[in-house]
Amino acid sequence: MTRDQAPSAFPTPLVLAGAGKMGAALLRGWLAGGLDPAAVTIVDPQPSPEIAALCAERALRLNPEAASPAGALVLGIKPQVLDEAAAALGAWIGPDTLVVSILAGKTIADLKRRLPAARAVVRVMPNLPASIGRGATGAVGSPEVGPEARAGAETLLSSSGLVAWLDDEALIDAVTAVSGSGPAYVFLLAEALAEAGVAAGLPPELSAQLARATVAGAGALLDADAREAGQLRRDVTSPGGTTAAALAVLMREGALPDLMREAVAAAERRAGELSG
Ligand SMILES: NC(=O)C1=CN([C@@H]2O[C@H](COP(=O)(O)OP(=O)(O)OC[C@H]3O[C@@H](n4cnc5c(N)ncnc54)[C@H](O)[C@@H]3O)[C@@H](O)[C@H]2O)C=CC1
Numbered sequence: 001m002t003r004d005q006a007p008s009a010f011p012t013p014l015v016l017a018g019a020g021k022m023g024a025a026l027l028r029g030w031l032a033g034g035l036d037p038a039a040v041t042i043v044d045p046q047p048s049p050e051i052a053a054l055c056a057e058r059a060l061r062l063n064p065e066a067a068s069p070a071g072a073l074v075l076g077i078k079p080q081v082l083d084e085a086a087a088a089l090g091a092w093i094g095p096d097t098l099v100v101s102i103l104a105g106k107t108i109a110d111l112k113r114r115l116p117a118a119r120a121v122v123r124v125m126p127n128l129p130a131s132i133g134r135g136a137t138g139a140v141g142s143p144e145v146g147p148e149a150r151a152g153a154e155t156l157l158s159s160s161g162l163v164a165w166l167d168d169e170a171l172i173d174a175v176t177a178v179s180g181s182g183p184a185y186v187f188l189l190a191e192a193l194a195e196a197g198v199a200a201g202l203p204p205e206l207s208a209q210l211a212r213a214t215v216a217g218a219g220a221l222l223d224a225d226a227r228e229a230g231q232l233r234r235d236v237t238s239p240g241g242t243t244a245a246a247l248a249v250l251m252r253e254g255a256l257p258d259l260m261r262e263a264v265a266a267a268e269r270r271a272g273e274l275s276g
């Protein structure tokens with residue numbers, strides 16, 4: 001696994017097919033990173049009001065009638081709609097089009113079967129913090145992805161945060177389970193902490209505020225401090241103190257570490273089920 005430096009040029013014209021929660025997050029990162037709005041086309045039969053407004057404001061093309069081969073086609077649709085979407089999306093692909101897919105589970109072979117014109121395909125798994133440039137993305141390219149296509153993909157992906165290139169496509173389902181779905185686990189932690197605070201007698205609003213600031217602050221510290229997460233945890237934990245009492249519950253057999261392993265395995269298994 002390697003990490004690359006961000007090169008400069010976006011592959012254009014760029015077509016984003018599926019501008020939902022994740023596609024829109026990536027789009028905002030590209031525009032913030034300097035992608036020319038005039039080089040962007042959005043294809044989405046049901047664009048959200050925010051996307052429609054963004055297209056109007058920044059003069060992005062939305063659902064044009066005619067399709068022609070793009071520099072890059074980014075697939076932001078759900079895996080379950082790939083079959084019905086593929087025929088229309090194929091019209092955006094020429095021999096030099098870089099196809100970038102964020103679809104959970106769908107392998108490069110699955111994509112090529114639906115999009116026979118596709119040559120260079122990069123399968124990626126981003127995550128939602130991409131919307132603020134703090135994403136974590138795993139990426140793997142098909143054999144046709146040469147240095148130029150890889151540099152184009154790197155530009156697209158690095159505007160949303162960390163990019164880790166994988167040598168083995170088989171690892172991307174595990175990446176999906178860890179960092180693709182991972183933000184939801186952290187948001188659940190904030191929800192559960194807030195609920196536990198209410199059970200301990202805090203007013204709901206105060207508890208939610210404290211839980212949110214705690215998760216956000218701990219995340220920011222994790223980012224700012226190079227020490228391992230385990231060390232930061234130990235720094236909070238006074239021997240015989242309150243944190244040790246809580247962690248004895250959270251870390252006992254069958255509790256958080258075991259549950260996290262089970263959860264990640266379930267997500268990875270589901271990604272496998274979405275393939276084909
Ligand atoms: N939401 C997340 O945190 C992450 C999602 N993903 C992947 O991103 C993809 C999209 O997920 P979300 O953004 O959450 O879903 P979403 O439902 O918010 O977005 C999907 C978009 O695709 C559009 N769409 C439906 N049919 C289409 C068609 N035929 N052509 C073009 N657009 C079409 C929908 O109108 C919608 O705007 C999925 O494949 C998912 O696995 C990957 C990483 C994280």
Ligand SMILES: O=C(O)[C@@H]1CCC=N1
Nearest residue numbers: 104176179180181182
């Ligand atoms: O839940 C999902 O299937 C997608 C992939 C990773 C995050 N959301």
